[in-house]
Amino acid sequence: xxxxxxxxxxxEQHPAELPMxxxxxxxxxxxxxxxxxxxxxxxxxxxxxxxxxNLERVRSDAPLMPAGGTLxxxxxxxxxxxxxxxxxxxxxxxxxxxxxxxxxxxxTAVSEDLARTVIAEISEGATEPAPESDHVEMGFxxxxxxGSRRSGxxxxxxxxxxxxxxxxxxxxxPLSRLMALTPDDIHGRLLLLHGPPxxxxxxxxxxxxxxxxxxxxxxxxxxxxRLFGSPGYLMEVAVGADSHHDGEDGExxxxxxxxxxxxxxxxxxxxxxxxxxxxxxRLLNLTDGLLGQGRDVLVAxxxxxxxxxxxxxxxxxxxxxxxxxxxxxxxxxxxxWLGAAEGLSPSGxxxxxxxxxxxxxxxxxxxxxxTGLYL
Numbered sequence: 001x002x003x004x005x006x007x008x009x010x011x012e013q014h015p016a017e018l019p020m021x022x023x024x025x026x027x028x029x030x031x032x033x034x035x036x037x038x039x040x041x042x043x044x045x046x047x048x049x050x051x052x053x054n055l056e057r058v059r060s061d062a063p064l065m066p067a068g069g070t071l072x073x074x075x076x077x078x079x080x081x082x083x084x085x086x087x088x089x090x091x092x093x094x095x096x097x098x099x100x101x102x103x104x105x106x107x108t109a110v111s112e113d114l115a116r117t118v119i120a121e122i123s124e125g126a127t128e129p130a131p132e133s134d135h136v137e138m139g140f141x142x143x144x145x146x147g148s149r150r151s152g153x154x155x156x157x158x159x160x161x162x163x164x165x166x167x168x169x170x171x172x173x174p175l176s177r178l179m180a181l182t183p184d185d186i187h188g189r190l191l192l193l194h195g196p197p198x199x200x201x202x203x204x205x206x207x208x209x210x211x212x213x214x215x216x217x218x219x220x221x222x223x224x225x226r227l228f229g230s231p232g233y234l235m236e237v238a239v240g241a242d243s244h245h246d247g248e249d250g251e252x253x254x255x256x257x258x259x260x261x262x263x264x265x266x267x268x269x270x271x272x273x274x275x276x277x278x279x280x281x282r283l284l285n286l287t288d289g290l291l292g293q294g295r296d297v298l299v300a301x302x303x304x305x306x307x308x309x310x311x312x313x314x315x316x317x318x319x320x321x322x323x324x325x326x327x328x329x330x331x332x333x334x335x336x337w338l339g340a341a342e343g344l345s346p347s348g349x350x351x352x353x354x355x356x357x358x359x360x361x362x363x364x365x366x367x368x369x370x371t372g373l374y375l
Contacts, residue, residue, distance in 0.1 A: 030075035031083040038085055038094035038106060047092060047108040051115040055103045055127055056152040062126040064095045066118050091118050102151050136210045139219035141237050143226050148236045157210035166200055166351050168329050178322050179211040183256060188321040189287040191300040195326035198352030201302045205260055216256040224261040228279035238286055238297055256296040265303050288319050
């Protein structure tokens, strides 16, 4: 049975315990109490300025605490999430550290300059340098009990010139054209990659993230079904994500965004409207409707479905920036890639099959669980 409890804080108590009421039940955690206390000075108006910063690649030894700060609350969740409440003269700080080495800093203060100063002091020297040039920063979105979250990760991505040999020669021209796109070339907001598993669709998206990195931030949505099933989550990802890219390249400090939705067969196949409710409609609205108007957002969808089985609204002329069928390499091209014809099927081979053959994995020998790199 849920137990409801009212906790009252009096003004004469600790400075962090501002006058307020908090209603708690057995679904709340200590971290929820910290969240409420951190908002209190802003809600009451005693500290009317608020600033938030998201950090990636946070050093393990970074204190994330300004000089003169006093730690008044600390909590750790089972998932590795650590929350701290720190107070100082005229400011209150909430620090959330995540297991993936990212952190969220939220400061309220009596003045805007003070809030900015606290954030700057904490952030200075707290993160590790960006990885080498063979990496590219990709964002990952997901939704949990605390709302939507985005985490940036450096991923290895080879340039197009190094991976083009992994694809059939018939694809070289359209893929080269896609890799060379600039914002001025964009007509249509949907990028559709379809074809059997193991043909290299994910590898293409990693390469695209590298080739477009000067003008486009690539973000992968880990739970696309939930994204299009929740209007609030969709608005945060599609509309509220600009704050993650302030200060990056571009005349106004913002980049285009490419949202990657992998293996969305149920969302875009024929009959999806009936099976997935509003999911398909919201996807189309994002790429070619009111939601997408004025937003520099592209959507990349990968699917194993045959093109003929996809919903006609998805593939209609003018909606797609590109439609690319990524298939197996024909027999002669697969043999040239492998340097031998032994073990090849007359119909050719997928990229995953070629890597397995190169590494000596036969049909009787289970392949290592690495095929996700080439789906």
